[in-house]
Amino acid sequence: MRLMTAEGLSLGHAGATTLRDVDFHIDRGEIVTLVGPNGSGKSTLVKGLIGALRPLRGHVDQLRDLRIGYVPQSLQIDSFLPLTVTRFLCLPHRHSAEAMARALQEAGVPDLAKHQMRDLSGGQFQRVLLARALLMSPDLLILDEATQGLDQPGAAAFYRQIAEVRDQLGCAVLMVSHDLHVVMAASDRVLCLNGHVCCQGTPDVVQDAPEYRALFGTGTQGAFALYRHQHDHHHHHDHDHDHEDA
Numbered sequence: 378m379r380l381m382t383a384e385g386l387s388l389g390h391a392g393a394t395t396l397r398d399v400d401f402h403i404d405r406g407e408i409v410t411l412v413g414p415n416g417s418g419k420s421t422l423v424k425g426l427i428g429a430l431r432p433l434r435g436h437v438d439q440l441r442d443l444r445i446g447y448v449p450q451s452l453q454i455d456s457f458l459p460l461t462v463t464r465f466l467c468l469p470h471r472h473s474a475e476a477m478a479r480a481l482q483e484a485g486v487p488d489l490a491k492h493q494m495r496d497l498s499g500g501q502f503q504r505v506l507l508a509r510a511l512l513m514s515p516d517l518l519i520l521d522e523a524t525q526g527l528d529q530p531g532a533a534a535f536y537r538q539i540a541e542v543r544d545q546l547g548c549a550v551l552m553v554s555h556d557l558h559v560v561m562a563a564s565d566r567v568l569c570l571n572g573h574v575c576c577q578g579t580p581d582v583v584q585d586a587p588e589y590r591a592l593f594g595t596g597t598q599g600a601f602a603l604y605r606h607q608h609d610h611h612h613h614h615d616h617d618h619d620h621e622d623a
Contacts, residue, residue, distance in 0.1 A: 378405045380443055380517050380549050381426060385435035388418070388425040394433060395421045397573050403517065408543055408550040412557055412583075413570035414592055419553045422570065423521060426551075446515030446548075448506050450522045460494045462505055472512055483545060484508035485538045500531045504538065511542065518542070520552045536563040557593060 396418035524532035575588035
């Protein structure tokens with residue numbers, strides 16, 4: 378089922394076009410990743426898709442009553458403020474204890490309810506942000522560079538959690554990322570942006586595309602292959618991954 382479609386979408390600020398002629402769609406259950414250099418229009422596209430930015434040209438259609446859960450890059454919380462995870466999850470709307478326990482379980486941190494937000498590690502903090510988004514029972518989960526503060530293993534673990542969430546809940550996931558070598562392995566489809574859509578397709582297709590290599594070089598491929606190998610080793614999913622050496 379198609380959740381969202383954009384056609385001929387051009388977006389910008391203050392009269393300047395940041396992103397032009399984007400065609401985009403996402404279906405239920407898909408993991409789609411937006412990659413691109415800084416300033417390539419990744420966050421601008423997300424704003425356009427969720428209606429926070431009015432298109433200069435083109436249009437976005439979405440499923441009626443589409444529920445979107447949003448995981449921000451990070452969130453500044455006053456470190457002196459006593460705020461438990463449970464209290465945090467109730468901002469701005471209260472939720473039942475059962476709903477919060479389920480969301481924390483789905484986000485992979487079932488034991489954190491009574492912990493103070495200020496005591497959490499970076500990875501735990503991002504998972505609590507994920508749990509907060511899951512309380513929306515989203516059809517579409519949007520993650521905007523959600524692993525920015527995490528190291529490589531932390532980011533890889535977070536993306537594995539996202540893949541599990543997708544498998545359990547059947548929601549679609551749209552990820553904006555700069556973690557090329559990690560994120561590619563978790564994606565069904567990748568869009569590479571640089572002011573427009575340079576290339577798109579499965580991770581294998583995109584990483585071999587000349588446009589992608591021109592932007593990012595070929596240095597990410599070794600790490601990509603390594604991650605894929607570990608990922609396949611740990612998770613024998615229904616979809617078989619190809620085991621070519623990059």
